Amino acid sequence: MTFFDVAAIPLHILYTMSSVLFLPMCTSPMFASCLDMMQYVDLFSCILVSLAMFFLFPLSYKHNGIRRGSLESRYGCNLSTTMTGPKLKHRLAVFRADGTLETAYEFVGSVPFGWLPESTVQSVAANVSDRMAISGSKLTIFQLDEAIMVNELAEINAQCASILNSVSLANAADVREYTEPLGPSITGEGRKYCIALVAVWIVPPEPAASARQRSLTPIVEDADAIDAREDIAQLAQQRRSPSTGATNAYLLSDQVVGHLAAAYNYRPPELAPPPLAIYHPTFARFRREMATPAESMEFTPAEVSQAWELIDASLRLYPNKGERRDKIRNILAFNGQPFWNGLEIPVNETTIKSDGGNTLFIDFGIPVVYPGLGELKNGLGEGGCDPSDQVHGGYIKVVSSKQYDDVRRVSCCPALLIGFSGPILVVWGAVFADRFFFERLACVYVGPQSPASSPSPAPGRGRSDLEVGIREVAKLLRTFHNSLQELRAHYVALKSKLSAPNPTIPSPSRQTWAPRQGRLPQRTPLTRVNPAQFIHWQSFTTKERDQYQLSYKSRLTNDITKTVFYASMARVLPSKLPQQNVVVKFTHRYGETGHRLLAEAGLAPPIHYCAFEESIGLWVIVMEYVPGQNLVFGDLREPNVIVSQPGESICLVDFEWCGPCEDVLDSQGNVLEYRVRYPTSISLDAGITWADGVTREGAIMKEHDIFRLRYMTLPIR
Template sequence: MADNICIPFVILGITDGPLKFLYNGNLRTDPSKKLSDLNEDIWGYIDMLKLAFDGTPSIKYYKLEDPLSGDTEEIKQSCSLSFSGPEKLSKAYSLARSDIIERCNLADTSEKIKDMQYRLLIVVTWSKTLTSSYAGEILPTIHENGPSAREEALERAYKRDSPSTEATLERVRLRQKSNISDAFYNNRPLSLGPTPIAVYEPAFARFAEKVNKTNIVSGDFTREELQFALDFIRTCSRHYANETKRHEDLETLDFPGFVNLWLEQTIHGPNNSTYRPDGGKKYTSRFRQAVFTVLAELKNEKGEGNCDASDQVQCSYTKAYEGLRQQSCCPAFLIALTGVDLVIWGAVTADRFFFEPLASIMLVPMPKNSGRTALESKMLEVVNVFRALREGVDELVEHYAKLPNPPSVLTSDSANGSRPIATRSGGGTSCSGGGGKGRTSGGTSRSGGGGKVRSGGGPTFHTNEYIPGMFPRWHVFVSESEEYKLEYVRRLPTNFEKPIFLAKMTGGSEVGKDVVVKFAPSYCPEAHKLLGDLKLAPKLHYAKFEPCSKGNPDAPDMWVVVMDFIEKATHPSMQLEERHSTKLRRCVDELHAKGYVYGDLRRPNILVRDDELFLIDFDWANEKSKARYPLHIYLEETPSTHNWHRGVTRGGEIEIEHDVYRLESIIAGKV
């Protein structure tokens, strides 16, 4: 096999305006690849940059006659001078001709670009506004989000092939890209990170807390529960000739109060199709509508079959809740069992399909040095997980039992696979043959007196402006003895991984005040309030860690922050105006004077409006000596890409000098 070659490249982006510099780097790749094979690598960089766009972008390749050289800032400058518009690409000639793509490999085309100068130019073209934490200069707007885009994504998933087909590696690789509307946000790849699902259904946070506890005591469980754990481990650890026999033996095992988990289920799809997951649990509501609280898929052993159990059960989930998505986030536990490997996922349907692994167990006894045998330790681990699963499913039953009106699947046209039109009326959802008034209070419909109706050969959707499943459960808080209620309006960032929402706040003297609600694993309210009191950060209304507990049923086990929404604010341009530079310097000085460091000083965390400047996002901030960089801070590629201080390390202490370095770099227009 030939050694990999290194190709320096520059990525530019364009809509109907000027070309915009996005990224430069060095790509190590197999020289036998054709140029068209680079598309997958380039999508990886686009995913890394958190780019969002309307439609499906195209990628074209150019080889520059005159190479670009220098560091990132010099290359940016060269691009702005040389390629200020599409017509300026006359200085380069296209490598995108079909004869080159089909007949030439990279070794043939790289002879003049392997001199480590930037000759390979990659242009990504999309249809509308692009937003990016790195490339955008305006406050991120909702792109391909909202009810209409949501329904388009769900419709696309609903019309795909069977779960067993869609879960094959070939199909998964095609679907799991950021430009695919119905991609599964399950951290595969990492660029498809989901919103934490406990934001929508806190039962998942309570389940995770239970399965992660370390002080598991055998006396907490019944004799029958412990017997199940032993039988389950025995069964899973056997080698079976085929999946059918393994499935038959699993069907005989029942956890107390949680029976028939491995009975084959039936999901009804479009055009009279049916899908049969290997197991699951159903709840039948008082309206006689059955919904899945659990779906399960089984594989006999690793390497058998043509797909992964986790991928298949996630595909099954996308087919199973068609009538409920207008009124619920459709929470469910998904079980994937492959030989001795058990994975339990949580699933919700919010803006898109969000999945998170909540428990993973290898069902072979492992020594723990705990004063117990390896088998005893594994039995306690298993019984604890199944107890938590049973209790978690009970919570999901409560969720579905509280849905106010019959789901919109009471009638359907099975001949053409269409679904009924769901409209929102008062407190719930009803079925109708058309129109509907959309949201009745606190919002506006998308078009006139009704929502957008999609029709055609597939399912029919009625899209309302307000869909409860798209928004967090947490919506009431108390501050200074006053109770406040939140009515969510829309998601703010284009990055689904960030749970930040625009909401209307009512309480005390406030009625329908626009606020930003942010959910985060860490936050420093003291630093935020310090700058907020100086009008250098949005006014802080609430910031508290909300632990999941029986007394706090809507809590997501995260920090919840409520602050003013700064209307008409934008991120600053590359060259900060002097009036804004002065205020940014004051932000940093005030924090340092009170013993705080900030850490994440970047343009996406700065807002400007007229003469005002606001610092936002205090996730990394803390008292000096306590503040640490996240382990996953982006430090790859050339240092100039993000221009962190050379002392910045993963998990390292955030220093005052690091803040100062970033401050001066931003003011100088270097980052």
Template sequence: MPLAAYTVLINPYGAVIYLNAEETDTASDVLSKFWKEWGDRVEERFPKLKRAEVKLLRLLEPLDSTFEDQVSAQMRKYDTTKKQTLRPHDVIGPYDPDHLTFEIAAHPWVLSLGHKKNTVAEDLHDGMVQRIREAPSPSQIARSIHTYKAEHEKGALFYNGRPLEQSAAPVSVYNLAFAKIQEKLNNLNEMNIRAEVTSFYLAGISQLFRDACELYDDEKAREQVVMNQIRKLLEISFEFRHDITTAGRSAKVTQADGVHYVLVKEQGLLEREFKAIDSCFELKNELGLGGLPDVQLAVTYEKAISQDEYTAIRAASCCPAVLINVCGPYIRFYGAVLAEVCIVQPFTDYIFLGGDPGDVEDRLVYAAKVFAIFREGLAELRDWYEKLHFHGDAIKVSERIFPSPTYAADAQSELLKTLRFVDRFDYGGSPPTASGRAGVDLRRSLFLASLNNHEVLVKFCSRYGEKAHRELAKRNPPLAPKLHACVRLVGGTTMVVMDIVPGKVTAASKQYAKQPLPSAMIRDVETALKALHEKGLVHGDVRRPNIMAITRDDGVTGAMLVDFDWAGENGKVFYPIMLNLDIAWAQGVQTGQAIRPEHDWSMFRNLGDPRQI
């Protein structure tokens, strides 16, 4: 029979867990079952906690609810004189499985000895949820660019690349379905749509064009016709005009134009069902009417996943969802996740569902390809949710806030099968937050991870000079960190796994500010550039922030080069088109032009200038 017990040993917010117990069981029996099922998680949080220090307490006044958020608030105020500590051989006695009758606890001072603090990523995640809950309604925020900007300046609500500094890791690295969607979109030209869908499906796309280009009196009229056709093409049944409410209350938080839920079953004794959003849409009768549609859609999604009733899904996943914007005859698809922060990224531009007779055929083919991709992607996402493992409303899985890369080859998966993400990587390049914690630049997709029980740095980027990195890493002494892997993921993103340089001190850090670099560091950089150029390779970004100080075996402080994003073959790799022109680049460096050895040497000569950034 299920026994409900409250505990803070699994996460700091408190959780209700369920154990299979009998009235004739002793406290020792119940605790043994607890350790068998939850021991790993408890020991992860409290490495120094001894099992004998954990007790089973009976609540003399059981709580008539087992909903975690409500129970946590009640337990914080619970009269401690009404808690009975059971001895190991005490029989637990009768209990009602629908009431909370027990607590599994340890003395607070014991927990304080070995308490594992939240990671930077967890703090960011919790702060994001709180920020969303406190924000005004989606329609208020999206009313105009002025209201959105004013709210945004209080703290980012979501990361969508506006402004550019408000960017984060690609959503394709967080979920299998998103990775496959992005991969297919990257290879649209290889898709033979006439062979992949039926003529009936193509006729449906044609009908959508006719419907979308009509003029409608209001949103409801457009919704009834256009969204019905989109629903058929995506093979998904939306709940229209769906109210988002707070669990246990009738008050409406907001209203979504349309959402689709997947039923997810809890693993365990109770097998409760929870509803997860896999898609959400916002509709405007015409583009430009009714405020900022992309903002309203993003905040509607955020409001839905930040509510109490979504706690279980939020605790077990990054809440991936496909967002769909329909504005007049235009449609746009996005991917959204709640990782450390909420990331909302467009998969497509606005697609015009119409056109003059001269080009409408090409538009129809393009739209058919995109719709077929999202039809398959949504089916994949639904399947992913249905297989999601979680254990209650407040049992948080640490992996929920970290990337879940989809490897393009089995060999890569085997090589990195022990890779586990631990936290955001603090490279020392951002100012600390008001709380004193390290600041995080989310544009730099850097993560601390473990590979074969060894701490490593994981980086996600669009391109990387693997050959140049390996050339320097194999030198004796090494002139770059050991490179464990550089793999292309499904979706097109490159994932780089390397050793962490001890100390994480760059040549741009305080201890080297306003002074020339040590001669040994300069010699190592010079040696590194000669080695690259002899192999026909270039680095492209030889600046102080990309030079790491390293103490050699003889005690001398040498240097390693890092940041090989632009590195590659001489004349075959190019400076980014969005090059930061505020940096004092070498003479001859131009946006989008080839990287040359002379540029590396010019930047090398500038290293003696302590003002260089």
């Protein structure tokens, strides 16, 4: 054993201790190189070099964890740049909360960010607010003790599920002192995403207003509805690709009522859309024409030939989707465009692929729009997802993109969608109003069909199943073509309203639109548009020949499927008459006689208009808006109800608990009158059936009165 071997013994001991105590420093390449060099120097020099390493890397000795403390990161803290690694992409997860500590947060997406020396918590928060279009809300940044590593963006939601409440987040995130740098040292291996920071977006409460000035509670008032629509568009940009998002695994998490960017397409039934005919008349016309018996229609030889060619191509078997699409590509063509030609549609900084679609170039400087989209599968069960779900996802990605900003500003983006699987063809209507709404307009077997009526005994009137199928398909193709033409005309009519978003000028021969150098154009300021204003039925004439114009303001119910709107009504001539607030209701059926009878007795709002509208395919009722007082009775029990005249009238007594169900505020937000609450001494024994939620000193709610009213009017109890 040489002198150098003996001299290296204490050095190895020191190296082992350093590895345990100062692992980040010891694993650095520079330190390892120094150790290799030490075998050629004496022991004293080795010790000097080891001590030098100790003081050369003081920052590496800090523990990567963060001390337990306050949840909220202090603005102004510098963000360190210690997170490095090849192909490591940093993302910041964004949660949405309603402001209560006990709330479960909702994951709304993630945004990329870069670790820069000058970065602060405040600058990161500002960047998140800009990317997510968050304004007027509190945004708090948290740093995770251990960063979450994922391989795909689609995994972020599932990986963050364990911390989606305030308690779990408190256990998973801490804050350093004001002057300490933030950011654990993490080295990326392979192509991964690193989630080290979390932003909690606390939605502000509804602006203070006098409870006595409100009756029905809309989903959102004007400004909130506008902001909510753009927020939903921002969230929809975080959706997965249409083919991935349409798989069952992701539909289970995305197709829920709480997901703002869900597809309202009756899957599940809770995601029911309103009738799309209120947003564009072509959807009502499509349904009406498809309901017309094909036997009563006349078709041209070209229409019959096209229908037969599509049936022949659809019923055949193909080894793959590509060959099927090649076969039907030239059969379906609208405005000279083969529908199944394949599209690459620009969506933000990337593109999505669609098996089919119809494009419309309006003018130079205006993005290409897509009145029709389609997805194709080689057969039922092929491709891993339903083509209807996939085309819904594609529509959401397109209309929520930054390229569609100006289009969203002036339109609800109506479109016709096709899901085609083997011989099964489904046509959907689609709009983006309060949410992404989809309505199935037709589902046709592209092949032989049984007749809708009994065979005719008249000579020459009978048809085979194949003949019936050809005529039904011909009817579908004609209806689709006519409706597509109407939607194209809708977008052309918007030309004067669409402002050029400062792009490069697209070529009319191209089906895509891409700005210079791969950059998106600068967003133009969006005019604030209320989604209720997209309702196309905006005027009517009374029996007295008086003409009125309607201006929609907001919804009047929390149920998306209930098409009841708050609007103002103005007489066309003379135009100087004051506007009147009204309620407009769209419904499939209505008891006009009963309403008018109660209105004459002062028990229902007066009706201004009630009729079935062909352009919508629904009954439309315009009635007077009756402002409420937001009062609750509270003690609705049998002893407090007196029948003054049996069978004719009743009255209530004992208004001790009666009062406002919300705090009454003045213009400065000061409480003028507090909401009423149940007394501490309320009897909650089994002898009285109270509504769920009734507690001592608990708030008295309208739902409690409604429950008691229904309970007391049951025929047998």
